[in-house]
Each structure stands twice: as structure tokens, then as C-alpha cells.
Amino acid sequence: MFQKRNVVCAVEIGTSKICVLIGEVDVRGGIASVLGQGIAASAGCVVKGEIVDMERCAGLLGKALEAADRSSGGELSNCRLLTVLVTGGGVDSFQSNGIATVKGVGGNVSEEDRIEAESNAKIIDIGIEREIINASTSYFLLDGRRVVNPLRLTGRHLEACVHIIHALSSRIANFRDTVIDAGIENVRIESIFSPLAAGFGIVDEQEKQNGTLLIDLGAGVTEYLVFFDRGVAASGVLQVGMEHVANDLAIALDVHIDTCRKLLESGVLAQAVKDKQNTLEFASSGGRSRKVPVSTLELIVDTRLREIFELIRKKLLEKNMPRALGSGGILTGGGAEYFRAKELFTDVFDLACRIGEPADAGVIGGLRTPRYSAVWGALKIAAFFQENYGPEPETLVDRIIGKLAGKFGAGRK
Numbered sequence: 055m056f057q058k059r060n061v062v063c064a065v066e067i068g069t070s071k072i073c074v075l076i077g078e079v080d081v082r083g084g085i086a087s088v089l090g091q092g093i094a095a096s097a098g099c100v101v102k103g104e105i106v107d108m109e110r111c112a113g114l115l116g117k118a119l120e121a122a123d124r125s126s127g128g129e130l131s132n133c134r135l136l137t138v139l140v141t142g143g144g145v146d147s148f149q150s151n152g153i154a155t156v157k158g159v160g161g162n163v164s165e166e167d168r169i170e171a172e173s174n175a176k177i178i179d180i181g182i183e184r185e186i187i188n189a190s191t192s193y194f195l196l197d198g199r200r201v202v203n204p205l206r207l208t209g210r211h212l213e214a215c216v217h218i219i220h221a222l223s224s225r226i227a228n229f230r231d232t233v234i235d236a237g238i239e240n241v242r243i244e245s246i247f248s249p250l251a252a253g254f255g256i257v258d259e260q261e262k263q264n265g266t267l268l269i270d271l272g273a274g275v276t277e278y279l280v281f282f283d284r285g286v287a288a289s290g291v292l293q294v295g296m297e298h299v300a301n302d303l304a305i306a307l308d309v310h311i312d313t314c315r316k317l318l319e320s321g322v323l324a325q326a327v328k329d330k331q332n333t334l335e336f337a338s339s340g341g342r343s344r345k346v347p348v349s350t351l352e353l354i355v356d357t358r359l360r361e362i363f364e365l366i367r368k369k370l371l372e373k374n375m376p377r378a379l380g381s382g383g384i385l386t387g388g389g390a391e392y393f394r395a396k397e398l399f400t401d402v403f404d405l406a407c408r409i410g411e412p413a414d415a416g417v418i419g420g421l422r423t424p425r426y427s428a429v430w431g432a433l434k435i436a437a438f439f440q441e442n443y444g445p446e447p448e449t450l451v452d453r454i455i456g457k458l459a460g461k462f463g464a465g466r467k
Contacts, residue, residue, distance in 0.1 A: 149218070411426075
């Protein structure tokens with residue numbers, strides 16, 4: 055009799071695409087292989103990262119699930135844990151501190167002391183209409199001294215600084231309910247904040263240690279996350295993305311928005327700049343052909359992207375985020391493929407920048423592009439928790455404190 059595979063699944067319900075990945079878990083809590091993939095265009099049922107037509111969205115997700123199941127050889131039925139990405143309006147975050155008196159033998163910090171401090175950081179009032187999506191430990195203070203891993207150190211008072219990500223309960227429920235309505239039954243479903251998943255998927259340990267700014271430039275939203283000293287220092291969502299860039303072009307040039315989307319995604323504009331073309335030709339909304347200066351197209355796109363980055367920079371300054379990010383920035387998401395995005399990132403933040411993509415995701419379905427960073431990270435998170443903690447009654451929110459953060463930083467697990 056054949057043994058069933060240890061299978062997990064990840065779902066992304068985005069503004070431009072709905073994506074499903076099915077993966078097999080290895081004994082170390084990693085992804086042994088990507089077994090299946092399914093993609094469907096969102097077709098207007100998701101706007102600015104939020105589901106606006108649940109019935110249609112569930113139908114499209116159902117098609118993506120069927121495609122993923124088919125390409126995996128029917129492994130979806132063996133799925134034991136599914137992670138679904140959450141984003142959009144109503145998502146917010148802050149740092150919360152929890153204190154515990156060290157009770158370990160000889161004043162040495164024990165695992166129980168650490169758990170108590172982290173748990174106390176979660177005793178907060180965020181309102182009955184909101185719930186915590188994820189929480190990860192940023193750092194510890196032991197008798198006022200900052201430490202990365204307090205275990206076995208001697209002290210009297212342990213303080214845990216935990217990054218809390220929370221959202222409107224109704225918004226989170228929409229993502230979960232859509233997965234259920236699409237036909238997923240008897241499977242544990244957990245929500246993951248999208249940029250946290252992207253960070254788990256594409257940011258390496260040295261970058262988390264030295265400090266880095268991750269920006270996921272998507273179609274309907276732009277998300278950001280700051281890592282510093284192995285912990286999460288800040289995160290957030292702007293409900294503006296590449297779809298808004300395309301809309302700016304459509305209005306300014308009087309051309310159909312689909313033409314503008316293709317212009318941004320196809321590389322035609324980048325090639326025109328490289329070839330030093332003066333103009334590009336388009337059909338106006340009235341059907342007549344018109345020539346538009348390449349410099350005008352660049353200016354429109356650059357203005358909007360610069361505005362997005364400036365808004366993020368302003369929010370980070372308001373939160374007094376660390377400015378000494380030794381590993382610079384990481385730009386990912388579909389917008390990262392625009393040829394000027396990296397240059398504009400560097401210009402606004404004054405940071406070196408690399409394009410982030412799932413380098414370890416294999417070649418199935420062309421996953422090695424910035425467009426799949428978040429859903430790839432969500433699949434890796436599902437594998438990590440499935441192998442290390444199994445089907446426990448606790449949610450990933452409970453387990454992510456100190457555990458996912460521990461995966462981010464060696465020795466904290």
C-alpha cells in the first residue's frame with residue numbers, strides 16, 4: 055500500500071491573479087518539490103487587494119484549484135494545511151511589549167520565561183471588530199539590554215517586543231470563506247500577511263540580520279516590511295499599485311487601459327528607451343492612430359512609482375524606523391519587473407536594491423519571477439509548520455510568535 059505524501063497548499067487571491075501552489079513537505083520542514091500550480095485571472099473580482107465579488111472569486115479560485123490538482127496528479131486531496139495570503143485595506147501593525155519575571159534556575163532565562171513574555175505582548179485591546187493575523191518577535195530586552203536570543207542568559211526582567219499585524223475580522227473572513235466556498239473541506243486554513251510570506255520566501259538570514267526594506271509592488275496594492283536584527287520592525291499596505299500606473303497612462307494618453315497594461319508588462323517601453331526611439335504609436339479611444347513621445351510615457355510612470363515609494367518612506371520616518379539598513383532594499387512583486395522600478399527605489403530610499411524572486415522554487419510553471427514571491431513564501435510557511443508542529447489546535451498566530459521569528463533568526467527557535 056502506498057504511503058500518502060505530506061502535502062500543503064498556498065493560495066494567493068490578488069488584484070491581477072489568483073494563484074494556487076501545491077507542495078510536498080520534506081523531513082526538515084521545507085518544500086521537497088512543487089507538485090502543482092493553478093492560475094486564473096482575477097477578472098475584476100478583487101480590487102485594491104480586497105474581494106468585491108465573493109461568488110465570482112470562489113468560482114475562479116475553484117478553477118485554479120482544479121488546475122493545480124490536475125498538474126499535481128490529484129494530490130490536493132492529501133493537503134493537510136492551506137495558507138491563504140491576506141492584504142488590502144484595514145490591515146495595520148504596531149510593536150507591542152510583554153514583560154515576564156525570570157523564573158529560571160539561577161536567574162537563567164528559560165523557554166517558559168520567553169513564551170510568557172511573548173504571550174503577554176499579545177494581551178492587547180485592538181477592538182472587537184479586529185483580529186490578529188500574525189505576530190513575530192522583533193527583539194528582547196533583558197534588564198533593559200537588547201538581546202536577540204535571551205535563552206540561558208542571566209537576568210531578572212525579560213521584555214519581548216512583538217510586531218503585531220491585525221486587520222478587520224470581516225476582511226480576513228472574506229479570504230477564508232472564499233477558499234471554503236471554492237471547495238476546500240476538512241483542511242486547516244491559516245491566514246498569512248502577504249509581505250511576511252514574501253519575506254519568508256526570498257529574504258536571506260544575513261539580510262534579516264543586517265536590516266533590509268522589502269517592498270512588494272503588486273497590481274492593486276504595495277506592501278512593505280522592514281527587517282532589522284532578525285526581527286520585523288515595521289510593515290504596512292498601500293492600496294495603490296501598478297494598476298494605478300496603467301490607469302494614469304490610460305487617462306493621460308486617451309488609450310484603453312488594457313493597452314497600458316501590456317505596455318508596462320511586455321517590455322516594449324524598456325526596449326524603446328534602449329533603442330532611443332522618440333515615439334511609440336497607439337490607437338486612441340476613438341480608434342485613430344497617434345504617436346506619443348517615449349519621454350512622456352516614462353514621466354507618467356516614474357511620477358506614480360516615485361509617489362508610491364515616497365509614501366512608504368514617509369510612513370517609515372513617522373515610525374522612527376532604523377535608517378542603517380545594511381543590506382539595503384529588496385523589490386519584488388509584478389511591478390519589480392518594470393525596468394525603472396529598481397532605479398527609482400534606490401533614488402527615493404538612498405539604498406542599494408536587488409530584485410527579489412523565489413530562487414529556490416524550481417522551474418515548474420516559471421515560478422522564478424518576482425510575481426510569485428509571496429505565494430511561494432506562503433507555501434514554505436505551510437511546510438515549516440506542518441512538519442514542525444503538525445495538526446495542533448493552536449493557530450499559526452499563536453505559533454508564529456517566537457517560532458516563525460526563530461526561523462528568521464538562527465538560535466531563537
